[in-house]
Amino acid sequence: MSTVKRLPAFEKFIQELRAAWATLPDTESRMTKGRDLLAELVKDETMRESCQRWPDTDGGRRNLLFYEDPDYGFAINGVVHSAERKGSIHDHAHSWTAYGILAGTETLERFRRVDDGSKEGYAKLELESVTQGTPGKVDLVPPFDIHAEQGGPAISYGLILRSERVAGKVLQGNYNMETGLYRRIEGPTNVPYEITG
Numbered sequence: 001m002s003t004v005k006r007l008p009a010f011e012k013f014i015q016e017l018r019a020a021w022a023t024l025p026d027t028e029s030r031m032t033k034g035r036d037l038l039a040e041l042v043k044d045e046t047m048r049e050s051c052q053r054w055p056d057t058d059g060g061r062r063n064l065l066f067y068e069d070p071d072y073g074f075a076i077n078g079v080v081h082s083a084e085r086k087g088s089i090h091d092h093a094h095s096w097t098a099y100g101i102l103a104g105t106e107t108l109e110r111f112r113r114v115d116d117g118s119k120e121g122y123a124k125l126e127l128e129s130v131t132q133g134t135p136g137k138v139d140l141v142p143p144f145d146i147h148a149e150q151g152g153p154a155i156s157y158g159l160i161l162r163s164e165r166v167a168g169k170v171l172q173g174n175y176n177m178e179t180g181l182y183r184r185i186e187g188p189t190n191v192p193y194e195i196t197g
């Protein structure tokens with residue numbers, strides 16, 4: 001049994017999420033509440049200090065797995081992105097994702113699919129929007145939304161709330177804008193990591 005004590009701000013976040021899952025009727029309303037809770041957590045100084053100790057996740061396509069709820073299934077992940085990283089274009093299958101930045105900046109790209117989906121292994125994309133992800137901001141990504149996170153001028157730290165863990169359960173979309181190649185692939189490997197206080 002783990003005797004590790006969680007960082008209090010992180011433990012509070014988990015309990016507030018559990019309350020949201022217990023009281024709200026559907027995934028969209030739970031994740032909208034979760035996004036608001038995450039927006040508070042990414043401003044917390046103790047969380048911002050803690051992320052500086054996280055191991056790098058860019059090498060080998062990894063997510064740190066901080067928590068997966070045993071009753072409701074929501075999952076909390078972290079990523080450490082190196083400066084100027086080139087993020088792949090992807091979706092998160094049927095799950096909802098809230099993506100918040102603790103430190104550093106990233107460029108968040110959204111794409112729209114403009115073909116009719118009839119050609120196997122092919123997707124034609126158009127860039128829909130580009131927004132700056134800055135510390136304290138949280139982006140809510142609905143099911144199958146196509147997007148990419150591009151690195152900023154310095155290392156960046158992202159905190160992610162997922163309606164459920166995707167990696168290891170279902171394949172998620174991966175897109176190449178230049179060639180039109182569309183595949184469904186395994187998501188990043190989840191590496192368990194405790195946020196301690």
Ligand SMILES: [Fe+2]
Pocket residue numbers: 090092147
């Ligand atoms: Fe993503």
